[in-house]
Amino acid sequence: MSIPFINRELSWLEFNQRVLNEALRGDLPLLERVKFLAITASNLDEFFQVRVGSLMLLRRSGRKNPDPSGLTPVQQLTEIRKRMQRMIEDQYKLFTTVLCPALQEAGIRLVDSKNLSPAQANKVAEAFHDSISPLLTPLAVVSGEEPPLVPALQLIVACRIADSETGAIRHALIPIPDGLPRRVSVSDGDGVSFVLIEDVVARHASELFPGEDVEATACFRVTRNGDIAVQEDDAADLAGEMEEVLAARKLSDTVRLELPASLPRDLAKVIQEVCGAPSEGTYRVAGPLALSGFMDLAFTPGFDNLRDEDWPSQPSPDIEPGDSIFDAVGRRDVLLHHPYESFEPVMRFIEEAADDPQVVSIKQVLYRTAKQSRIIDALIRAAENGKAVTVLVELKARFDEARNLLRAEELQRAGAQIVYGVKGLKTHAKICLVVRREDGRLRRYVHLGTGNYNESTARLYTDISLLTCRPEYGADASLFFNAVTGRSKLLRFQRLVPAPTAMKPRLLDLIASEAERARQGEPARIYAKVNSLQDPDIIAALYQASKAGVEINLNVRGICCLKTGDARHSKHIRVVSVIDRYLEHARIFYFHHGGDPEIFIASADWMGRNLDRRVELMVPIEDSRARRRLLRILESFFQDNTQASKILPDGSSERLKPAAGEKKFRAQEHFFKEARRSAKARDHERAMTFEPHRPK
Template sequence: MPASNAIPDSPDPAEALPPLPDDRFFNRELSWLEFNQRVLDHAADSQQPLLERGKFLAITSSNLDEFFMVRVGGLKLQSIQNSGIRDPSGLSVNEQLAAISDRCHGMQREQYRILSEDLFPAWEEHGIHRVDLSAARPRHQESANSVFQDLSATLSPHALDPSRPLPLLQGLQLHLCVRLAALDGDDSPWQYAFIPLGRTMPRIISLPSDRGYHFTMLEDLISHYVEDLFPGREVLETVAFRITRNADIRLREEDSPDLMVGMEEVLESRKESAAVRLELAAHASEHVKAFLTETFEIRSEDLFITNGPVDLTCLFQLIGIEGFDDLKDEPWRGQRSPNIDPAEPMFDTIAKGDILLVHPYERFDPVVRLVEEAAVDPDVLAIKQVLYRTSRDSPIVAALMRAAERGKYVTAIVELKARFDEARNMEWAREMEHAGVQVIYGIKGLKTHAKICIIVRSEPHGIVRYVHFGTGNYNEVTMRLYSDVSLLTCNEELGSDATTFFNAVTGASYPLKYHKIAAAPTSLRSRIRELITSEIDRKKEGQKAAITVKVNSLVDPAIIDALYRASQAGVKIRLNVRGICCLRPGVKGLSDNITVISILDRYLEHARIMHFEHGGDDQVLISSADWMPRNLDRRIELLVPVESPPLRKRLIRVLQTYFKDNTNSWKLTAKGEWKRSRSKSGSQVQAQRVLYERAVHAVSEADRNRRTAFETHAPPE
């Protein structure tokens, strides 16, 4: 499906209307940072359980890691190539980099203030103690010494020699910089060594305790015994640091005939790319600071001094400690779907009617089970599936290989260009090929991001296609943490569309016209524009017209402009945008009718759901695509209608629930500020809790109905 075959946009509904103001867009990068600030605000929220606050702090750190690797890395390359280019908000590349640096330094200061002033003292009160080894009790000293002796066998200090190349340091890996007194006869006043602290080493080192939990940090442990690693040398200073390398290195597919080899080269290039950030512990001397900034060519705006442990993703490990359930969220267990009988084959269940699963409130198990049953079902002829991100021990990949080994025709599109999952996907691709799966390594020039699985089955009345469409990846682990939607169907037209779509992708051909679905980069953008335009037309005709949309990011200028025009026409628009939102709501004469909210809670909001009122004939759709240029123009995505009235009604109710949240909801203002919605009186509504309780109630109702139903014994046939 070459990008050059893209269908042109439908006519702009705004043609012949007055021009829109130049300042109608927020900057994409700064908008993303405000999303991360909302996560950080949860870490600062005293109403959150204490260990959950640490989790949100770790998430902000992890988010910033990827932001610097990709977004800042990309801007720095852009600054070298064309610094004069401006984004839709009007900011130049260098202006964006300066604003990002200011915002990120402020965010980091707040991170460490929360940790040092709030969380560490509060954890201490509840029995979670960080031990200072220099003043530790003998019992802790003995345990720490024992752990160090075990770790020292794996540590490899690298003495730095000006006459030899600098050892290659991995990005995002914690290191210690050791400043040593010079040896006799050496002209230099000091020398340096690096100690890489491998990712397999635990950052949190447990220490013995009769009550509570005692721990020390890995870097503190190694620093305490560091002289043992340099016998006969005087250690002047030991400082933890970490560099972040530019990961915005893309494959030039036109120059790489072998995609697998090309991606391996990209991964290798990332290991040696320029550093875009240096994080350094606050106690570092000016000597160490100057040495590291010069060594890694770090400018002052890219240096981040940490007033606490470098790399706060280490807090993920602390959150998992046992025995402190009162400091964590109460567990919500994913429910089974009341519409799926575990004793009945999935094919029989789907044949009775479309099934909608709202994850993680309803388990992802039925999707896994469908593929596993297909792998061993003698009537299944073929399985076709797109894999973008999978789990490390994916049962779906195992089922696809099992199906191929049984002689079924299995095709998997494995996206090797899925950022930061490239290595895992290459490994899966090779394993599946060895098992007999026909593997396609994505499409040249595009990322295959659609979530689709097609199972072709021979039945007495002919060939039936069972299809799964989703908004999230085929990853049963993240499906317990992400809010997503699955549609299981054997609708003939959707099945035909699914096959047409898949064959167009695998055959790199132009697809025939679809009956119901739309796909990027050919028709998805124009379909969204048509849906928005239709609401404008219906509003003008006095019919019911409204738009409610849930996406992760809203960036695309053309789609935003179409929404502005709809607002100007009087169409009420409600947008639930988890992360980046470049649309400016609530501007008089431009976006008076647009409301933008964002939900941040225990689950990552990931589903893309759309509702167009359409004069009372509700149009409800799910999609793998966010409203961003990359998704609409440079990725293979799907937009799928949900036509079953009960399922449409359920998704509309899901969308409405988010707008009732007055606990974990944020509202975007025309100035770009996010204001938290907090109930000052009356009952509190927490959207994710409501969705979870509905799932629990649905199962209870189904069980109760089964118990009260009368079943007669029919005579034998």
């Protein structure tokens, strides 16, 4: 029997609308609004590459099977285009009629290249000749010949060119390299003034074609299918196969073509032919292309008054200043809530392990890392220091494949043992195991988390870290690494719950247990925080639990295929989504369990890809303080009445507002203030405590 199900792609677009709603808020600082608008555009780039690309492949293959919502690939593409047109119109209306005038008034001016003063024109010409022109490579478009390869997601200036003697017309394309800044300064000391690089290239394009006249120019941008998977069954060399996948993406089918609304018809025709763009994949926009490129504008120096107040990460009260991480974790489990609490202890855990002579081995899974990663540097140092270092580098982490290949090679040269993921699955678990010799015995220390080992995103994403030396967790960590590096089975775990073998059955059992308790008249509750909820089996189980009377509160940031408000299936289910200054990324699950709660953190969302096709870990939390804290974190999201939105039955959302007389509550602000209070209280306690020096 089919169950109510919201289409995954349309649900994701509604998530992006919630992000856009932040940019639309008049009460938000101006540069924060610019940032949220840029995020929506960046999100759409990936959506087209992956999700639309996948649907176009299905359409081409002739697949007509509907998804669980009942839509075929063709129907999904039609609905996506309709919804996308509305979103694009909202984006550009906001940018051109609201944000640009407000920025100009604040002293940040986007100058039209047609309206430059003589001094500004000289600056632009100088920048073009010195910093831009030497890096440009025009590509001729010759009728009857193979069209030039158009790079994906780059700004490209198309030119109509006339021979100055014969008047013959031809066309050429000028790709703008990614390494060039989007903004070219024309500031004169009063605020910040800039022109866009594509306008600079168009203004001076004639200098690239001596003896010819550039009659018309237009900027365009193409998005290609990024849903090209490695064929692991035939790949004797996974690294080499991955390099072929990266090359194939550059040549893959066009899934979106962005053109200016005022583009001349002849240029539009040439561009569409060169790109092989279908008419239904062509989008006309009334403003600059690639709004994601305006992200750096949000961080323009000298305009702090146009940004949110800083929320600096706080030190954990469980780690004494100057303490070794091993000493702190040896006393008790350490739970960290990032970015309110610093990610520094996680990096120190690995850095100390690299240099500690008592550490024997380090094993770690790396999915996404920072560009300049202290963690990878520490692992290289550990290997060079003679420690046994094993790193599973997931080469199939989409869009991070090239970086992961490069860093894996560095680790291997340093002497680390490298494993390129698991055949047929992505390894998405967040785990690091350090084995240390203490008093003649080996002791295992483990980090388990919900987020990547990436110190850059750790300042922007909310995540949970657990540092522990509980023997059963260490034993499970060893079994886990034996499984992913030595082809043994993910079995016999004492505490950790792995996917794809055990996590989904365990979750279904936990949900069913709550349902049975409700049928017996006992209190039954499920609270869960995930990024996405799409797995049909999990959704069906939640519907059954709701029918039994289980109180279910779900905090789902993005995709939510569960249909709320259905009197038969979801009467007792409430779903909220919180969009705020930090990207909600932690996964936390709570099951009331007859008053003896079971609480977990996890690397996995409740999606089929995570539960059935990835190596993931769900981690039970046993420390009583940590358990209480995680429950408070979950409850806080359901109290939020300023940044939370209620997910409606059609998949759209409605922002929650305080009721009459109700105090405003913002979960992320609450977490920051709580972390600051805890750090201050710990500092005060230390200041009031006298510790004598004792002779050794």
